[in-house]
Amino acid sequence: MSAQTPEFVITKKDLLQGLDKALADYQVAALTKKDDRVLYDIIKSPTEVVFDYQPTVLSPKKFFFPQDETILEYTADGKISAKIEAKPTVLFGIRPCDLNGFKILHEAFADDHGDPNYLAKVEQTVVIGIDCEKICDKDAFCFKVGSQDATGGFDLMLYEIADGYAIEIATDKGSQFISKYLTTSKANGDEITSCQAKKAANFGQEKPFKNLAKLPELFEQNKHHAVWDQEGSRCLSCGSCIMVCPTCYCFDVGDEWQLNLKKGERVRKWDACMVTPFAAVGSGENFRHTATYRLHHRINRKFNFLMKKHNQAVCVGCGRCVRACLADISPKRIAEAIGADS
Amino acid sequence: MATKPKVAFFDFSCCEGCQLAAIDLTPEQLLDLLEVIDIVEFREAISEKSDSYDIAIVEGTITRDSDIPRLQKIRETAKILITLGACSTIAGINALKNFQTKAEYQQDVYPDDPTKYETTTARAVHEIVEVDAFIPGCPIDTDEFVRVVKNLVLGKKPDIPEYPVCVECKRNENVCVYEKGIQCLGPVTRAGCNARCPSNGGYCFGCRGIIPEPNLKSQQDIMQRYNLTFDQMQEKFKLFLERNKEVFPDGK
Ligand code: SF4
Ligand code: SF4
Ligand code: SF4
Numbered sequence: 001m002s003a004q005t006p007e008f009v010i011t012k013k014d015l016l017q018g019l020d021k022a023l024a025d026y027q028v029a030a031l032t033k034k035d036d037r038v039l040y041d042i043i044k045s046p047t048e049v050v051f052d053y054q055p056t057v058l059s060p061k062k063f064f065f066p067q068d069e070t071i072l073e074y075t076a077d078g079k080i081s082a083k084i085e086a087k088p089t090v091l092f093g094i095r096p097c098d099l100n101g102f103k104i105l106h107e108a109f110a111d112d113h114g115d116p117n118y119l120a121k122v123e124q125t126v127v128i129g130i131d132c133e134k135i136c137d138k139d140a141f142c143f144k145v146g147s148q149d150a151t152g153g154f155d156l157m158l159y160e161i162a163d164g165y166a167i168e169i170a171t172d173k174g175s176q177f178i179s180k181y182l183t184t185s186k187a188n189g190d191e192i193t194s195c196q197a198k199k200a201a202n203f204g205q206e207k208p209f210k211n212l213a214k215l216p217e218l219f220e221q222n223k224h225h226a227v228w229d230q231e232g233s234r235c236l237s238c239g240s241c242i243m244v245c246p247t248c249y250c251f252d253v254g255d256e257w258q259l260n261l262k263k264g265e266r267v268r269k270w271d272a273c274m275v276t277p278f279a280a281v282g283s284g285e286n287f288r289h290t291a292t293y294r295l296h297h298r299i300n301r302k303f304n305f306l307m308k309k310h311n312q313a314v315c316v317g318c319g320r321c322v323r324a325c326l327a328d329i330s331p332k333r334i335a336e337a338i339g340a341d342s
Numbered sequence: 343m344a345t346k347p348k349v350a351f352f353d354f355s356c357c358e359g360c361q362l363a364a365i366d367l368t369p370e371q372l373l374d375l376l377e378v379i380d381i382v383e384f385r386e387a388i389s390e391k392s393d394s395y396d397i398a399i400v401e402g403t404i405t406r407d408s409d410i411p412r413l414q415k416i417r418e419t420a421k422i423l424i425t426l427g428a429c430s431t432i433a434g435i436n437a438l439k440n441f442q443t444k445a446e447y448q449q450d451v452y453p454d455d456p457t458k459y460e461t462t463t464a465r466a467v468h469e470i471v472e473v474d475a476f477i478p479g480c481p482i483d484t485d486e487f488v489r490v491v492k493n494l495v496l497g498k499k500p501d502i503p504e505y506p507v508c509v510e511c512k513r514n515e516n517v518c519v520y521e522k523g524i525q526c527l528g529p530v531t532r533a534g535c536n537a538r539c540p541s542n543g544g545y546c547f548g549c550r551g552i553i554p555e556p557n558l559k560s561q562q563d564i565m566q567r568y569n570l571t572f573d574q575m576q577e578k579f580k581l582f583l584e585r586n587k588e589v590f591p592d593g594k
């Protein structure tokens with residue numbers, strides 16, 4: 001990635017104070033601890049922020065596209081009204097893989113159809129990213145799919161320097177946030193370049209798939225490769241990989257009447273193409289009736305069908321599905337099996 | 343609603359906890375419920391007896407031959423028969439006794455007079471009569487009960503999930519219990535309880551029964567990978583799944 005020129009630097013103390021100030025006007029979501037979990041959640045004080053990144057179970061897409069969302073309200077006598085909920089929100093500390101995930105989510109929900117519920121949330125959200133200096137764990141493979149650097153999806157991006165962060169500004173929303181909440185000082189201009197040098201050294205030999213750009217072609221040619229059955233036969237069709245994925249965006253829509261049957265709501269919920277009933281239709285057929293078909297479909301969405309549409313791998317290599325899969329199924333292993341790296 | 347469907351609750355061998363869970367509603371919800379259905383028989387809450395009803399909600403396991411004519415009569419009378427809870431849906435924990443011989447469990451339970459009480463192999467309701475809808479769980483999920491009732495009144499399908507508990511568990515952003523070295527039947531168990539047990543410090547023991555087309559081979563491999571012997575694993579399956587021929591092919 002080409003080096004950005006930061007305009008400002010901020011000390012960690014000033015950053016925390018800025019977040020505290022922002023709490024008066026925004027709900028702030030950040031990496032934090034809850035019971036025995038580390039997750040993105042709404043915080044009440046900047047002291048709750050966890051800076052040392054650990055992979056989370058769910059991606060922060062849940063703030064733009066929640067697990068359940070009411071989209072319409074209606075009454076039995078025919079009154080229908082759209083329900084769109086959005087609050088001023090700061091998403092703080094989002095990592096490059098998830099920021100690249102936001103870009104893909106945005107192309108799906110904003111560019112093609114302009115989903116009003118999604119757009120209302122995006123409009124009211126300030127996204128502040130933090131770059132990853134090193135690979136977060138053994139399952140992450142952002143570097144294989146070109147997602148280790150954030151190429152969009154943020155308003156402000158922070159790069160760690162001694163005693164604080166250099167700030168890259170991507171949007172007007174970002175600069176307004178700085179002027180209103182953050183006490184900064186002028187940058188020298190080379191901070192991000194030196195962060196990137198350090199990052200390159202930490203990532204070492206971990207390079208993108210040799211044939212990254214050719215993945216759609218490779219997947220097209222390997223529809224019947226043995227890897228599909230090898231991995232698919234172990235698949236439990238449990239749907240975990242979908243729930244945790246930052247770029248899976250399928251949903252189901254259902255009607256939920258109140259018990260008195262006088263009022264109801266139309267609700268959309270995350271759906272999962274890996275579970276058995278996903279592609280079943282009213283007449284009883286199931287278009288993807290085996291786990292192997294479903295796995296083939298999901299992985300082709302990431303590296304073939306949607307990769308052509310979005311011009312980038314739609315798997316951002318966050319590793320969440322690998323960590324979540326009890327059957328040890330990995331998109332990286334499948335891509336390698338069909339020649340992504342050879 | 344022109345006429346409210348008449349609903350009757352019946353129980354066989356069980357703790358009647360699911361009937362209590364069914365009416366574990368706020369007073370407002372209870373009034374709303376009574377606005378859409380007419381409850382004509384319900385031992386836990388009212389004393390009326392009726393021979394005429396549209397929907398029979400059946401709780402409990404069939405554990406005696408003399409239960410069968412009673413169940414058949416209910417089936418003949420009702421237009422729709424729904425099972426309520428694990429005991430009637432999959433025979434539940436009552437089917438644990440099926441792992442023993444009749445002489446053994448009679449001796450265990452009534453050592454002084456083993457043959458005094460009538461008993462036989464524990465069976466689920468669908469093994470005896472046709473069932474139109476199943477509300478699984480031990481106990482049932484009250485919200486799911488309400489949803490099934492609403493859907494039936496609206497002429498819709500009961501809408502019981504066919505995907506496993508892991509979906510709900512992940513939506514709740516739980517750390518999988520396998521990561522803590524605890525085994526869980528979530529990957530093969532039917533969702534709908536909002537992953538109640540793994541979300542509250544436990545693990546799934548399969549009370550809602552197995553999903554259609556479970557990958558039991560993979561589930562077994564996983565449990566063994568997490569250091570469970572075959573016998574220990576069978577113990578986990580035993581609690582609720584004795585009637586499942588995929589899990590226990592040589593069961594009674
Ligand atoms: S497919 Fe897996 S590794 Fe790729 S983005 Fe989704 S969860 Fe992350
Ligand atoms: S998490 Fe693994 S086992 Fe579960 S559906 Fe995904 S690939 Fe299959
Ligand atoms: S705890 Fe159980 S239900 Fe939850 S994800 Fe793990 S296996 Fe599935």
Ligand code: SF4
Nearest residue numbers: 535539546547549550
């Ligand atoms: S998590 Fe499993 S055992 Fe617990 S209520 Fe749900 S189905 Fe039953």
